[in-house]
Amino acid sequence: MKRLMKKGAALLAAVTIATTIVAPQASAASFKDIGGYSATTQAQINMLAQMGIVKGTTPTTFSPAVEMSRGQVVKLLGRFLIENGLAKVPSDWKTKQRFKDVSTGAKDQELLMYGSVVYDKGIFVGSNGYLMTSDSLTRENMALLMDRTAKVLTGKSFVDMHKAEGTKHQVSDLSSAKAEAREAIAAMNALGVSTVSKYKPKTHLQRVHLVTFLSNALDVAMKYR
Known part of the structure; x- marks a missing residue:
């Protein structure tokens, strides 16, 4: 730590x-x-x-507005955990299949490796066991992932922190999010991980959004450790 x-x-x-x-x-x-x-x-x-957590799309471009696939998010979260000393690559990452659609013989071994990291930490377990690598990730689903990531960072989820503090959120479109994601979205806003009042839960996650979430999550983690 x-x-x-x-x-x-x-x-x-x-x-x-x-x-x-x-x-x-x-x-x-x-x-x-x-x-x-x-x-x-x-x-x-x-x-x-x-820090080696995010990579550019070329040596001089980051492509901040490009939407992220579920596979890309898995890789980035895996690197985030490892680079911050919060996880280690499981010894059986090459032999134990975590997702039904990512075999141990997958061409993308980086995805296989980081997938095992986030799966074992309970952050990303897929949809009915499927990673669906190339599909885009919505901002409401990212809120759920960030809430689980917070628990790895601090031992408490953002929802737990939010309830303990009794702080209020300023999200104006919370009702448009699916029910299971609303608490996480509200907590992220109340704690300053997400800073926009209109969260747009159904839109797809962009590269710049995830960087902002992770950076702000580190800030919150320093307060709660």
Whole structure:
């Protein structure tokens, strides 16, 4: 957990520095296509890239608005857990099949490996046992994944933290989310993991959304450890 704190502190420092800069493009972003985002978001993208958690689509582009597939989310969450010392690659990742549609002989061995990590941690267990690798992931389903990730980070889910604090959320379209995701969406907003009042639960998750969620989750984790 010291590793998590060290990296979380580095991320917060980078974000603090970035937010003192007037012009977003002055944040010295290594990716050339993120200048339209806030200095804070640029710092979050660059820091998670330096941590090895996120990767660019090319050496100079991040493609922040590109939608993420379920397989891509699994890989990123797996790296996030391992890089922060929260999980290890299971010794049987090559021989034990976790998802019905990802065999041990899968061509994408990285997916097989990180899939075993998030599956064993109870974060991503698939839909009726299927990963459905190429399908897009909705923001409401990502809220459920983030709630489970929080429990690995701190021992408590965002929903548990939210209930303990008694804080109020500011989500205006919560009723449009499926029932099982509403508490997680509300908790993420109340704790500052999600900062928008209109969450748009049915829309597909973009690369920049996941970076923001993970960065803010690290911030929350430092408060609750």
